[in-house]
Amino acid sequence: MLIQSVFAAARAVFSPALRRILWKSIGLTMALLLLVWLGLTKLFDIFLNDHHLSATYPIIDSFAFFLAGFGLFVVLVYLLPAISAIVAGYFLDDVAEVVERDNYPADPPGRALPFGQSLIYGLRFAGLSLLVNLVALLLFFIPGINIGVFFVANAYLLGREYFELAAGRFWHPEDVARLRTEYRGTVLAAGAVVAALVLVPVVNLITPIFGAALMVHLHKKLTRNPAKPLPLRRDDAVSIEKV
Numbered sequence: 665m666l667i668q669s670v671f672a673a674a675r676a677v678f679s680p681a682l683r684r685i686l687w688k689s690i691g692l693t694m695a696l697l698l699l700v701w702l703g704l705t706k707l708f709d710i711f712l713n714d715h716h717l718s719a720t721y722p723i724i725d726s727f728a729f730f731l732a733g734f735g736l737f738v739v740l741v742y743l744l745p746a747i748s749a750i751v752a753g754y755f756l757d758d759v760a761e762v763v764e765r766d767n768y769p770a771d772p773p774g775r776a777l778p779f780g781q782s783l784i785y786g787l788r789f790a791g792l793s794l795l796v797n798l799v800a801l802l803l804f805f806i807p808g809i810n811i812g813v814f815f816v817a818n819a820y821l822l823g824r825e826y827f828e829l830a831a832g833r834f835w836h837p838e839d840v841a842r843l844r845t846e847y848r849g850t851v852l853a854a855g856a857v858v859a860a861l862v863l864v865p866v867v868n869l870i871t872p873i874f875g876a877a878l879m880v881h882l883h884k885k886l887t888r889n890p891a892k893p894l895p896l897r898r899d900d901a902v903s904i905e906k907v
Contacts, residue, residue, distance in 0.1 A: 665885050666853055672767065673878035677870055681762045682877070689755050690869045696747045697740055744862055744871075745818045746793040749825055752872040753786025756829045759876040768884055774833025785832070789825040796821060815859050822862075822875060823855020830879035834887075847886050854882050 676682055757776040764773055777785070796817045824844060831840045844851055858875040862868045 666850060666857075666882065669854070669878055669881035669885060670857055672881045673874055676759075676763055676766075676877040676881075677874050679762075679766075681766060682759060682873060685755055685758050685762070686870065686873050689751055689873050692754070693747060693751050693869055693872065696750065697744070700743060700747070701740060743794065743797065744868060745797060745822060745859075746790040748822070748862070748868075748871045748875070749789040749793050750786045752826060752876055753782050753789070753829065755872060756826075756876045757782070757833070759873055760830060760833055760880045763877050763880045764884075767881070771884070777829070777832055781832075782829075785825070785829055789821065793818070793821050793825075811863075815856070815863070818859040818862060819852060819856035821855070822858040823851045823853075826858065826875040826879040827851045827854070827883065830876065830883045834883075843883075843886070850882065850886065854878055 677686060760774055761776075764771065776782075797814065799813075799817075827844050828840050831843055835843065858871060858878065861871050861874060
């Protein structure tokens with residue numbers, strides 16, 4: 665099930681139907697990374713200019729900026745999952761509509777999350793991801809532990825985020841949480857695939873679109889033959905309330 669969803673998502677990412685969304689996603693991701701880079705560089709520059717050693721020993725500036733370049737690159741790697749969360753929240757409904765239409769035309773389509781709810785989802789996960797990855801960053805100089813903590817933490821966070829965004833098109837938040845808990849092992853494994861993608865330079869720029877497509881496919885497969893009765897869909901619940 666998971667392997668099928670991974671290959672289906674990979675095909676979808678580079679399909680003509682999603683190509684425009686993919687380029688927009690890459691552009692937004694790079695723009696956010698650039699803004700973070702410029703902000704951190706500016707802060708470092710202010711720190712050096714205000715430090716007395718910079719005036720006394722000018723050579724320190726060159727050496728410090730060399731180290732800062734490497735350091736900022738590492739920081740951006742740890743910040744990428746949080747940035748991916750924001751981008752995914754913005755583009756998920758666009759991706760989901762294409763995947764659902766092309767692969768599950770006989771199924772009732774999902775309903776786009778309200779912009780405010782989608783934004784809250786993205787910012788909430790971005791904040792949580794930022795906090796967790798800052799902790800992981802503190803362990804950067806501990807070999808064997810740093811990458812392990814980074815990978816496991818992001819496998820959980822990214823799996824949870826993308827699944828909730830995809831399932832949220834069909835279920836109420838409390839039902840989404842139940843489904844995620846019921847299939848926690850599969851969701852975590854899918855999150856591990858996305859987290860592994862984050863570790864690959866350049867390729868990690870497609871993470872938001874790939875993760876969104878992956879979880880749309882996975883949600884569909886998990887809810888076709890559920891182990892337990894499914895809750896009412898959002899639209900069905902609304903119809904019953906009207907009756």
